[in-house]
Amino acid sequence: MRAAGALARRVLLSAGTGIALALVTSWPVLLPIGFAGALFLPEVLRSDGGASAKIDKVSAIAALTEMMRDTLNAAAGLGQAITAAARNAPDPIAAEARELAAVIEDRTVPIDKALRAFGHKLADPTGDLVVIALSHAARNSARDLAPLLADLARAARAEAAMRVRIGVARARTRTAVRVITGVVLGLGVVLYVFDASFLAFFGAPIGQLVLLGISGLFAAGFAWLARLSRPTEQPRLLYSDPDAEHDPFRALAPDPAVHLPGPRRNTAHTYAGMWGRG
Incomplete structure (x- = not known):
């Protein structure tokens, strides 16, 4: 509202x-x-296209994964380790993690299904990898889960760092666009106030069309800037329907057309080598 x-x-x-x-x-x-x-215009020049929120979310997933890794040895089981870590999840994913902890503690839903629902609420490819690893551990009692979680956390940290570097470069571009926009608008105001005759051409019908065309070029440039500022979404590894009857997990990069960035690709291969494709 x-x-x-x-x-x-x-x-x-x-x-x-x-x-x-x-x-x-x-x-x-x-x-x-x-x-x-x-x-x-104000929103385009001010907004980073959600890149900061994406970085915060990936970093939060990395922190949660590290907490799960650290609590595995001290916890009585996987469910207890997940619950203990989820209760202290960072703010960007705190609501989803606490709901996961409540569902696991309620013991009315199997851990792997609760994790799958958690992954769909996160709606993040990095979170999908963590959910897949934990779900296989819950269903198959897989060993060496802690080292895999450490690999996943490192991959998430690397992805967040990469996004930060990209964000810095894009911020410089947005700053340059702000300066150019301010100069163009300011010059137009100054000329109209102090030397209106210089802009008399734009009062004629052909001048109105020219002004409309120039504005269209500016609009196209700003639309391109907005598109560049949006974070690139990687392919999801979970099916879109968390309640589907079929296997809930996609095979990890079986198709050469599916591209995973370096850290996530290496972690996916590690996961596939330890537990297979599910």
């Missing part, structure tokens, strides 16, 4: 901006341009 109210306020403010620009300049084309710019 609050989000809907905020969106409505943004739309009204953007519409007011477009109308004000059209009235002040007598350029009708500034009405849609001003509306679209006021509505989308």
